[in-house]
Amino acid sequence: MNTELSAFGNDVWWIVLVKTLLVFVVLVLLTLFNIWWERRVVARMQHRIGPNVHGPFGLLQSLADGVKLAFKEDLIPKAADKVVFVLAPVICVVPAFVTFSVIPFGPEVTLFGERTPLQLTDMPVAVLFVMAIASIGIYGIVLGGWSSGSTYSLLGGLRSSAQMISYEVAMGLALVAVFMYAGSMSTSEIVAAQDDLWFGLILLPSFVIYAIAMVGETNRAPFDLPEAEGELVGGFHTEYSSLKFALFFLAEYINMATVSALATTLFLGGWHAPFWIDEFWAGANEGYWPVLWFFGKVLSFIFVFIWLRGSLPRLRYDQFMAFGWKRLIPISLVWIVAVATMRVARNEGAFEDGFSGNPQFWMIMIGVVLVVLLVTFLVPEKTPEAPTQVRTPRAGGFPVPPMPTGGAVRGAAAPLVFRTDHTSVQPTDAGVSNG
Numbered sequence: 001m002n003t004e005l006s007a008f009g010n011d012v013w014w015i016v017l018v019k020t021l022l023v024f025v026v027l028v029l030l031t032l033f034n035i036w037w038e039r040r041v042v043a044r045m046q047h048r049i050g051p052n053v054h055g056p057f058g059l060l061q062s063l064a065d066g067v068k069l070a071f072k073e074d075l076i077p078k079a080a081d082k083v084v085f086v087l088a089p090v091i092c093v094v095p096a097f098v099t100f101s102v103i104p105f106g107p108e109v110t111l112f113g114e115r116t117p118l119q120l121t122d123m124p125v126a127v128l129f130v131m132a133i134a135s136i137g138i139y140g141i142v143l144g145g146w147s148s149g150s151t152y153s154l155l156g157g158l159r160s161s162a163q164m165i166s167y168e169v170a171m172g173l174a175l176v177a178v179f180m181y182a183g184s185m186s187t188s189e190i191v192a193a194q195d196d197l198w199f200g201l202i203l204l205p206s207f208v209i210y211a212i213a214m215v216g217e218t219n220r221a222p223f224d225l226p227e228a229e230g231e232l233v234g235g236f237h238t239e240y241s242s243l244k245f246a247l248f249f250l251a252e253y254i255n256m257a258t259v260s261a262l263a264t265t266l267f268l269g270g271w272h273a274p275f276w277i278d279e280f281w282a283g284a285n286e287g288y289w290p291v292l293w294f295f296g297k298v299l300s301f302i303f304v305f306i307w308l309r310g311s312l313p314r315l316r317y318d319q320f321m322a323f324g325w326k327r328l329i330p331i332s333l334v335w336i337v338a339v340a341t342m343r344v345a346r347n348e349g350a351f352e353d354g355f356s357g358n359p360q361f362w363m364i365m366i367g368v369v370l371v372v373l374l375v376t377f378l379v380p381e382k383t384p385e386a387p388t389q390v391r392t393p394r395a396g397g398f399p400v401p402p403m404p405t406g407g408a409v410r411g412a413a414a415p416l417v418f419r420t421d422h423t424s425v426q427p428t429d430a431g432v433s434n435g
Helices: 011-045 061-070 082-104 127-149 150-180 189-194 204-217 240-267 273-281 289-311 317-347 359-378
Strands: 108-111 114-117
Touching: 011 061, 011 082, 011 108, 011 114, 011 240, 011 289, 061 240, 082 240, 108 317, 127 189, 127 240, 150 189, 150 204, 150 240, 150 317, 189 240, 204 240, 204 289, 204 317, 240 289, 240 359, 273 289
Parallel strands: none
Antiparallel strands: 108 114
16 A cells, blocks of 8 residues: 555654654664674675674674774864864764655554554655755765865865765756656655556666766765775864764765665665565555565665675776766766657657557667667777877986887886806805804
């Protein structure tokens, strides 16, 4: 049973309070689990053990690390803007919690004797609300880097702002096709529109673009340029310690869950049972079972985050920005035009013979766009060759060796060859001291 917008706004105050508390507790526990899970998975990929001492299977390791971090000394740099320095992590973590208020966890259920949907609230523009609130988190990162009074932190904040703005454009464009196909921006109505077929199948290019953009949006490897320890130490949170650093860490992992939950809601049918289980089990989408399907899909996305971190190296920053602006955004625009054209043509009756309803037609459309995506990604950019400079020896100076005839030699140097026709000098008795 799908939930309509009219079902929201009718809860008694204590039901709203209970649902708010449940969302908070679920996100905190999910963060502790995700940190443990990431360390275990990456350890397994690197043939290590990972945390396995504190609690069963090491599940309490994240809690122990959090308590230890909270009791560390809280330092504020002398050159920092103290007010902004303290507020920055709070600005990051609060929007991360708020965005989950419009995510549907399941259908209407009976909670403490009251009939209520498994969703805190919903609105006609719920997805835009998520995008707007998530954008506020950028201010926390930028202000945290700027207020630290450190060059490394400032550069990390600027990188993060440019990265998030660039990939939010591609992410927003990927969602336009979903809005056109669902006819709504409400999260509960988008889930209801996928009762028969998930949007991740019929809008595959949008799904792929969103999946790439959400990794860049959360500053996760291989797109973790704002925290590149090779050139920026710790990035925007270099000067942070204790609880303020923990808040940045908490915001990052909650944002991972947020974009994963949004991808589940918009492209994988939300809380609907996967693999068409409801076709032979009528109760699969009723009661509290949908909560299990929802979190199963969310954790599958988070596993992809962990998998990427353990597999891929960090991109160069100019390559990363060029990929967002020159690949994702143009392809998103082309896909939007294609989807809009087909929707208008179908509404106008241009395919009354049933051709538009043929799945092969949609597969052809998706195939063409994916081919364009792959081709544009594989075509290398032309880089201008540097002009050959002729070096002449300076009068009265050190001699400059001439350049090779064909220009600079590329590749490995020629192997060294040592002479073997020399004779060794044997020590004589006269040179030996008897001590």
